[in-house]
Amino acid sequence: MITIQYNKKTIQEDERERTTTYLTINGVADEDSFYLAGDPPSAHFYNSEIINILTSHTFEEISKSFSKFTFPREVNWWDDSLDIKVYCNHYFKQEIPCTTIELRLNDWEHWAKPWSMSSLAKEFETNIARLGNERISYWQEDDETVLNGFGIEYKVPSSTALIRQEIDTLLPILKTIIDETNKRLLESLDSEVVLTYFQFPEEIKTACKQYLVYFTQFIADMGIKVDTELKEELNHTLFKIIPANKEESLERIKEALTIYLNAPNAHNFxxxxxxxxDIAAKQWEANFYHLKSQLSLATSIIQAKDSTIEMLQLSNYQYKQLLESHSLKKESEEEEDVIPGIVSLNSYEGQGFKINLAEIFRRLKRGF
Incomplete structure (x- = not known):
């Protein structure tokens, strides 16, 4: 049960004053909130304690007080804020119960992305359709323009569902759609490069990025010359690989990157x-141990917060859809003697791919 108090305050705007209504819910005041009376009534909240109170109820329970309430939500996978709208009772033509999440474009006047906002919205709508979920659909405030807001609409299965539970179910789905949208938009920019994206936890981001930087030297030692670019884009780490020779096969580069990311997970690597x-292998070894030491430190820090990470699993943070696991060609020679008669190397087999360590070390040479 919730109790509501309606409070008045005066706001000075330029040389005029106006009176607005803000709400107190269960004794908690939100002076930044605003209330729109009438039929149907609605409210917008900013106070996190009040938002927690409201979302801990069912749609049916809240419908006794509001037809609709909204609140902002900050997430680390969208540049601007999200505006979450909860429809609990009849609200014009809106089906109820229902939740919409608007993707805010607060800085649209200074838009600097290499694609238009309408292209972003169109790709976003296409990826929602790919879900094939009849309860989830594309939402746009104004049919004429995306500037007035667009996002996702979710038809809640029951009015007795807890609001918070439904929102917590919807947010990961929205993140997946946004990630896929960003990936496809970036991929469309240049077909002559290899683009891959990572989402590293902050505690290990620096160490993982340093390991990626060394890939330029690693692939050069494999006989392929490339330029690389590493930057933060769309809340992800973008790793761009540009072949020095335009005739170079992008598939070979993808295979080399697959090897580079997954080889440290090989048994007895x-x-x-x-x-x-060879100096090339020794430098790779040095980078490997630097990464391992940095991740060990990060693991200790995170575990102190009752969380864990997996060591050296860089590919866990990578978009699988873009850099797919490649079945590497089976080499005619499966083993190589490292120390003749004593130590030989076999191939390492992972999920969907096989890494021939022997062949790697044969090719990994540094010339002077």
């Missing part, structure tokens, strides 16, 4: 690479 003598 540390022991195997330590037996190499």
């Amino acid at each position: 540390q022991a195997q690479i330590s037996n190499q003598t």
Whole structure:
């Protein structure tokens, strides 16, 4: 049960004064809230304590007080804020119970993305359709323009559902749609490069980015010259690989990146690479141990917060749809003697791909 107090305050605007209504819910005041009386009544809130109170109720319970209430939500996977709208009772033509999440474009006057806002909205709508979920659909405030707001609409299965539970179910789905939208928009910019995206936890981002920077030297030691670009884009780490030779196969570069990201997970990789003598392998080893030490430190810090991360699983943070696992060609020679008669290397097999460590170390040479 909730109790509501309606409070008046005077706001000075230029040389005029106006009176507005703000609400107190269960004794908690939100002076930044505003209330729109009438039929149907609605309210917008900013106070997190009040938002928690309201969302801990069902749609049916809140419908006794509001037909609709809204509140902003900050997330780390969208540049601007989200505006969450909860419809509990009849609200014009809106089906109820229902939730919409608007993707705010607060800085549209200074839009600097390499695609238009309408292209963003169109790709977003296309990816919602790909879900094939009849309860989830594209939402746009004004049919004529996306500037007045667009987002996702979710038809709640029951008015007795808890509001918070339904929102918590919808947000990960929205994140997936946004990630796929961003990925496809970036991919459309240049077909002659390899683009891949990561979403590293903050505690390990620096170490992982340093490991990615070394990929330029690693692939050069494999006989392929590329330029790379690493930057933060759309709340993700974008890794761009540009072949020096336009005739170079992008598939070969993708395979090399797959090897580079997954080889450190191979069984006994540390022991195997330590037996190499070529400077190229020794530099890869040095970068591997630097990454490992940084991740070990980060793991300790995160575990102190009752969380965990997996060591060296860079590919866990990568969009699988873009850099798919490649079945690498089986080489005619499956083993190589590192120390003749004593140590030999076999291929490492992972999910959907096979890494031939022996072939890697044969090719990994540094010329002077």
